[in-house]
Amino acid sequence: MTVLKSCHSMRIREERSCFKCDKLFSELFRCKYDEKGNWIFLCKTCLDQSKLNNLFYQYGGTWKSKKR
Numbered sequence: 808m809t810v811l812k813s814c815h816s817m818r819i820r821e822e823r824s825c826f827k828c829d830k831l832f833s834e835l836f837r838c839k840y841d842e843k844g845n846w847i848f849l850c851k852t853c854l855d856q857s858k859l860n861n862l863f864y865q866y867g868g869t870w871k872s873k874k875r
């Protein structure tokens with residue numbers, strides 16, 4: 808499936824950095840990560856790692872940047 812974008816915007820889309828690896832992503836996963844119970848945002852890779860053997864892990868939904 809090919810999608811041609813006629814309007815190629817130079818604007819930087821809103822992105823958030825992953826709490827662990829600190830890279831920018833346009834899609835992150837909200838979760839609780841430690842005993843403090845603070846909500847943080849993780850990328851898919853860090854999320855998969857974090858939920859292994861993690862008693863405090865709780866999934867809180869997906870965050871996506873708005874495409875304009």
Ligand SMILES: [Zn+2]
Pocket residue numbers: 825826827828829830849850851852853854
């Ligand atoms: Zn990450």
